[in-house]
Amino acid sequence: MRRPCNRSDPVEAPPEPPVEPPAEADVHPGREYMSNPNASGENTRFIILISLVATIGGFLFGFDSGVINGTVDGLKTAFQSDAAVTGFNVASMLLGCAIGAWFAGTLADRYGRRTMLLWAAVFFIVSAWGSGISTSSAEFVVYRVIGGLAVGAASVMSPAYISEVSPARYRGRLATIQQIAIISGLFAAFLSNYLLARIATSSMSALWLGYEAWRWMFWAELVPAALFFVLLFFIPESPRYLVARGLRERAERVLVRLYGAAQGARKLVEIDDSLAADHHRPRLSDLISKTTGRIRPIVWVGVGLATFQQFVGINVVFYYGAVLWQAVGFSESDALLINVISGALSIGACIVTVLLIDKVGRKPLLWVGSAGMAVTLGLVAFAFASSADLDAAGRLVLSDSMGVLALVAANLYVIFFNVSWGPVMWVMLGEMFPNQIRGSGLAVAGLAQWSANFLITWTFPMLLAGIGLAGAYGIYTVAAVLSVFFVLRFVHETKGRELEQMEG
Numbered sequence: 421m422r423r424p425c426n427r428s429d430p431v432e433a434p435p436e437p438p439v440e441p442p443a444e445a446d447v448h449p450g451r452e453y454m455s456n457p458n459a460s461g462e463n464t465r466f467i468i469l470i471s472l473v474a475t476i477g478g479f480l481f482g483f484d485s486g487v488i489n490g491t492v493d494g495l496k497t498a499f500q501s502d503a504a505v506t507g508f509n510v511a512s513m514l515l516g517c518a519i520g521a522w523f524a525g526t527l528a529d530r531y532g533r534r535t536m537l538l539w540a541a542v543f544f545i546v547s548a549w550g551s552g553i554s555t556s557s558a559e560f561v562v563y564r565v566i567g568g569l570a571v572g573a574a575s576v577m578s579p580a581y582i583s584e585v586s587p588a589r590y591r592g593r594l595a596t597i598q599q600i601a602i603i604s605g606l607f608a609a610f611l612s613n614y615l616l617a618r619i620a621t622s623s624m625s626a627l628w629l630g631y632e633a634w635r636w637m638f639w640a641e642l643v644p645a646a647l648f649f650v651l652l653f654f655i656p657e658s659p660r661y662l663v664a665r666g667l668r669e670r671a672e673r674v675l676v677r678l679y680g681a682a683q684g685a686r687k688l689v690e691i692d693d694s695l696a697a698d699h700h701r702p703r704l705s706d707l708i709s710k711t712t713g714r715i716r717p718i719v720w721v722g723v724g725l726a727t728f729q730q731f732v733g734i735n736v737v738f739y740y741g742a743v744l745w746q747a748v749g750f751s752e753s754d755a756l757l758i759n760v761i762s763g764a765l766s767i768g769a770c771i772v773t774v775l776l777i778d779k780v781g782r783k784p785l786l787w788v789g790s791a792g793m794a795v796t797l798g799l800v801a802f803a804f805a806s807s808a809d810l811d812a813a814g815r816l817v818l819s820d821s822m823g824v825l826a827l828v829a830a831n832l833y834v835i836f837f838n839v840s841w842g843p844v845m846w847v848m849l850g851e852m853f854p855n856q857i858r859g860s861g862l863a864v865a866g867l868a869q870w871s872a873n874f875l876i877t878w879t880f881p882m883l884l885a886g887i888g889l890a891g892a893y894g895i896y897t898v899a900a901v902l903s904v905f906f907v908l909r910f911v912h913e914t915k916g917r918e919l920e921q922m923e924g
Contacts, residue, residue, distance in 0.1 A: 477574030482605025516568020525863025579850030599843030607763030733896030789840020
């Protein structure tokens, strides 16, 4: 019989289970983990290191997306393309992005998050080389679609991986670093484009080995892509993926490596419990509720977040920034320099988000960002609408005051986006879905995001030729206003909640 408990009796803590060293197979044959485990507690340094490796995928996502910005004139000249073909050349990568996000999300439940990132690294390398050697629009589109597969995969797998290895209390900050990496990639692409064009005197001029500068702009991506491929061999697979696949012992070793023996064991039980009610290998049909027979509401929220992020027109700035500023009278060199400044402001804005996201939450950042984008986009549209003068080349000419207003408002718009929807959308997609449907949910949301991205990017040259800059930015303003109401009505806060607590 148990004797009555006396308040003065000493309470003995249960002994912690022994920690077994991780098997070599949990990392890669012939490799060891990047840091030693701390058996008595969380291995924060290790978690940060492997998260940073995953964010290189975000850097390449940004670089591959932004590099096209400075090459548009070179593509027009090299391939003799009109506005529609040029728009498709720029937007073609996004078709691959939609496909890559869809298949990476679904295949990640079968083969793992790290495996999909490895394939993404290979595709980044192939695309960077091929885009630079292309001699026709058709060949260029093929290589850009391959790059799109990589970008799409990295866009959903990097935040998913980071969310699945990070503790709830600073998961938002680590996942937000993914957006800093994306913007850093954009900034690096803008900067290298500017420097290469300046060295060669223009993007269409010959640079080294007789190749035009715009080709070297693509080849610059080979260095970070190769680094990403190598470093991926030094990180473990996601423990939540391992549990979902029934690889419980491997998952336990990874969790002990991440959180220490006691907390790792508890976390394994929590993951098991979250899957116990419907314990089968994840599949796409899990997105349909068994009780209602309809697609789960959380999936529609994910699709809404993904599409609104694009309908506010941010990638018009990222992909067509140089064209946009040249269209209102800036030289090519000045337009490329403005892109560099916008990239630097974006990085600063994302750093602010890192400091705030786990304190104020995801939802407040989203609706404040939407409101700020609505105002600044409206000001940009007003500036463009107020100027009807055209120069000899048929380009819009802004007055000095309207030029300053357009430039300041556009950069404030970029700041509002990168404080809110830029990083927060990806953070929420990586954490808002329950464990059972995370891969499939990311697949659907990623497909929606990149499809919307393609639509906005492809139509911008036609909108520019049809209703002009003021009309195009008016459409994006309406989308920003609608996004405020969407966030307030349908988005639920995920700050501080463990992934096992997410409901769909």
